Amino acid sequence: MPKILTVDIGKCTGCRLCEVVCSAKHERASNPAKARIHIIKLEDDRILVPVVCNHCEEAPCIVVCPTHARFRDERIGRVAVNYDRCIGCKVCMTVCPFGAIAFDWEAKRIISCNLCDGDPTCVKFCATQALQYVEAAAANQRRQREIAIRLHKSLQEFALSINW
Amino acid sequence: MPLTRKIVFVDLSSGKIRKERIPEKLRRLYLGGRGLDIYLLHNYIKPGCDPLSPDNVVTVSGGLLCGSVVPAAGRCHSGAKSPLTNGVGSTNMGGFFSPELTFAGFHHIVFTGKSDKPVYLWVHNGEIEIRDARHLWGKDCFETQRLIREELGDEEIQVMCVGPAAENLVRFANVRTGLKNTGGRSGVGCVWGSKNLKAIAARGTMGVSNRYPQEALEYAQKWQKQVVNTKVAEALGYDGTMFIWNVTNTVGLLRYRNFAFNQLEDWESLAVEKFHEKYHVGVVGCFGCPVHCRHQWRIKEGPLAGLYGEGPEYNTQMCMGGILGITDWETVLHGSHLVDKYGFDMAEFSNIAAWAFELFEKGIINESETGGLKLEWANAGKLLPKLLEMVAYRKGFGDLLAEGPYRALKRLGKPEAEYYLLHIKGLGNMLSDERATPALALGIATSTRGCDHLRSRPAIDLYHLPEKILEEVFDGGPMDSNFTSYVGKAREIWVMERIYALVDSIGTCKFHSIFFSPHMPKFEEYAKMIRYITGMEFTPQELREVGERIYTLERMFNHREASYSRKDDYVPERYFAEAVPGGFPIVKGVRMDREKFDQMLDEYYAFHGWDKDGTPTDETLKKLGLDKEPSHIV
Amino acid sequence: MPEEQKLRCLNCYIRITVPPKTQKLTCPKCGVEYVIAWRGSQAKIAGPAKK
Numbered sequence: 001m002p003k004i005l006t007v008d009i010g011k012c013t014g015c016r017l018c019e020v021v022c023s024a025k026h027e028r029a030s031n032p033a034k035a036r037i038h039i040i041k042l043e044d045d046r047i048l049v050p051v052v053c054n055h056c057e058e059a060p061c062i063v064v065c066p067t068h069a070r071f072r073d074e075r076i077g078r079v080a081v082n083y084d085r086c087i088g089c090k091v092c093m094t095v096c097p098f099g100a101i102a103f104d105w106e107a108k109r110i111i112s113c114n115l116c117d118g119d120p121t122c123v124k125f126c127a128t129q130a131l132q133y134v135e136a137a138a139a140n141q142r143r144q145r146e147i148a149i150r151l152h153k154s155l156q157e158f159a160l161s162i163n164w
Numbered sequence: 165m166p167l168t169r170k171i172v173f174v175d176l177s178s179g180k181i182r183k184e185r186i187p188e189k190l191r192r193l194y195l196g197g198r199g200l201d202i203y204l205l206h207n208y209i210k211p212g213c214d215p216l217s218p219d220n221v222v223t224v225s226g227g228l229l230c231g232s233v234v235p236a237a238g239r240c241h242s243g244a245k246s247p248l249t250n251g252v253g254s255t256n257m258g259g260f261f262s263p264e265l266t267f268a269g270f271h272h273i274v275f276t277g278k279s280d281k282p283v284y285l286w287v288h289n290g291e292i293e294i295r296d297a298r299h300l301w302g303k304d305c306f307e308t309q310r311l312i313r314e315e316l317g318d319e320e321i322q323v324m325c326v327g328p329a330a331e332n333l334v335r336f337a338n339v340r341t342g343l344k345n346t347g348g349r350s351g352v353g354c355v356w357g358s359k360n361l362k363a364i365a366a367r368g369t370m371g372v373s374n375r376y377p378q379e380a381l382e383y384a385q386k387w388q389k390q391v392v393n394t395k396v397a398e399a400l401g402y403d404g405t406m407f408i409w410n411v412t413n414t415v416g417l418l419r420y421r422n423f424a425f426n427q428l429e430d431w432e433s434l435a436v437e438k439f440h441e442k443y444h445v446g447v448v449g450c451f452g453c454p455v456h457c458r459h460q461w462r463i464k465e466g467p468l469a470g471l472y473g474e475g476p477e478y479n480t481q482m483c484m485g486g487i488l489g490i491t492d493w494e495t496v497l498h499g500s501h502l503v504d505k506y507g508f509d510m511a512e513f514s515n516i517a518a519w520a521f522e523l524f525e526k527g528i529i530n531e532s533e534t535g536g537l538k539l540e541w542a543n544a545g546k547l548l549p550k551l552l553e554m555v556a557y558r559k560g561f562g563d564l565l566a567e568g569p570y571r572a573l574k575r576l577g578k579p580e581a582e583y584y585l586l587h588i589k590g591l592g593n594m595l596s597d598e599r600a601t602p603a604l605a606l607g608i609a610t611s612t613r614g615c616d617h618l619r620s621r622p623a624i625d626l627y628h629l630p631e632k633i634l635e636e637v638f639d640g641g642p643m644d645s646n647f648t649s650y651v652g653k654a655r656e657i658w659v660m661e662r663i664y665a666l667v668d669s670i671g672t673c674k675f676h677s678i679f680f681s682p683h684m685p686k687f688e689e690y691a692k693m694i695r696y697i698t699g700m701e702f703t704p705q706e707l708r709e710v711g712e713r714i715y716t717l718e719r720m721f722n723h724r725e726a727s728y729s730r731k732d733d734y735v736p737e738r739y740f741a742e743a744v745p746g747g748f749p750i751v752k753g754v755r756m757d758r759e760k761f762d763q764m765l766d767e768y769y770a771f772h773g774w775d776k777d778g779t780p781t782d783e784t785l786k787k788l789g790l791d792k793e794p795s796h797i798v
Numbered sequence: 799m800p801e802e803q804k805l806r807c808l809n810c811y812i813r814i815t816v817p818p819k820t821q822k823l824t825c826p827k828c829g830v831e832y833v834i835a836w837r838g839s840q841a842k843i844a845g846p847a848k849k
Binding site for chain 3: 750
């Protein structure tokens, strides 16, 4: 079963280590500007959102690609790029609803997450497990369990408070 | 490649900008960060200059490994000749500024001279520009960062700045970035203000490559596991540094109402649990850090509803709280917000304000000296916001407090007042009562910054670790598990000084060192990380020597600029004169023992290869290559 | 079954077993008293007990 990369926004601490290791892995140099994942921060409002390719099932970037360079690789469950076909027209960048595709101005090509071929580096370093790589069927399981525990606790407190 | 990052010299008088490569020879001797900064200060400052004159020099830097894959590679150092102590001004903060500076191509900035009008520096991808900051002068630390981002049109710009306190030359003004990252101690921000330097903005997209990319990533992961698997990383990640308070207050190792009590009996109101319950809204971390020891807080109801910030730290609990006899969280958080806004050191403020309150209590000063302020302990909470503003803007009595220990004492002109002011070399003490902990006492007495714990604090000394483990951690013995003993403590401080000098020069965080846990990375781990990322080979022993060199150069700087020597390496007189009043039996009734302290000091000097007066011997200087300083290699 | 909780006395350094849900703990060796806080199943020293 393919795995998917899940992002739990509430757990992100904004440390950006994912950006550092992602770029180090792909570019052999740590450089957030070339990371395939980026943390958007609005400090005043406690907005910390990791933005990364969601490997859409019906990806707009695949639909618009004039040379069919972008395609779905079902082996890993990702959107991938065939650089032999890519002409660097950058239309995929403009249609991605998340802004998850970037342009490497030195290598002169578009870059986006490729799930590190099935072993995502960012997940390995994410200390709070805001980023996880889990089997599709289990993707929402952790969240379900967390909510279940909190709900149960709240219900117990409520029950005690009205002397049930 | 970290080694390609440049150094830039900015002369604020002439506007001249000069970019240089950093010679590998200097990297081998000092690594970078704090280490290279003291070298630059020692070489570039006009000896004997007034810290607030154009002859002083400001350094800003990221460490050798800044911005690289090693976790928490984001600390930022800033140095100058201190306007408080006249010696080493050196301060370190977290956040995201120095990595951005590194990605913009630079590891070090050296500011000389003085600008005739307020300016800020704009550093982006190898380019440096001095920009007009007259419209920013007067703006607080939050607004300044926001306005610069707007002006330059990029939300991702990182800004390091000073606030109104620095502009008004408050001697303990600090440097700031983000919501609360602070380079607080030794008044470096004040020197920025004296140069009309308001801020540095950085933005960069130049990567930091690894010499051995695969090994670097793999080892970074090992390092991270080593750090996060410790119990202390877990405690820090949940409670922040406030986890320490539950321990130190329980034993009685703190100071309340200046120096009246060492334990808060009604502790529930100030405990981190209370903070969690009412104000905590999230957890964040510095650049690249898996420990995320910082809270976010928000006040939801009452007159301060809507106020938010990051923190608080253990330091905040005490500096805006216990030391001033304040025990309610809202006042503490309000104070924390204000110091972050105005940009000055809450530790220095707290120490000197508490002194004033005690003088008032004892009738040494009265309303005629305080300009009508009733400095009664019961009023401290109510007075705090007003006092903070008065210090930031040097209004009334705030003007005296803003001068720092030496000058406040001189201005007050009452010799009997000095006894009550806890300072060493003109820097005030923080939250600890070190009477019962000789290691910690020696640390603050000999710190090159003055009365400060971060040159050497061995928190693990308090854990009662077996002697065998202590001998292993501290490169030898004899050691004593008991924190009240004087045995082996000189060795602890000597080793910690080297470690912290290294950590500050590599640019990672002290919480990832043996500060709190003996299981954290040490010399062997630093050597590996340096090798994988930069290719530079150091044996663990050579790294020990680098740490020794950096610390000794700081000592030499103090000797040259402020004539500091053995006579200045003592804890305040009160530590010897007054016994610990309360707390647990292990500390109650303890006084510092003068004879044992002297013996400990002798041992400490011997470890360093310094003479009985604390001066590095010729032989020591030669061994460390410091006999040729200042050497002007760059 | 959760790990048995042990805390080190901050005054005399012996290890004390902390039974679950303990609120107040007295050191059997030196007699100092603690208030215990619980984070899930983990016990920690919150503060000194009131005299």
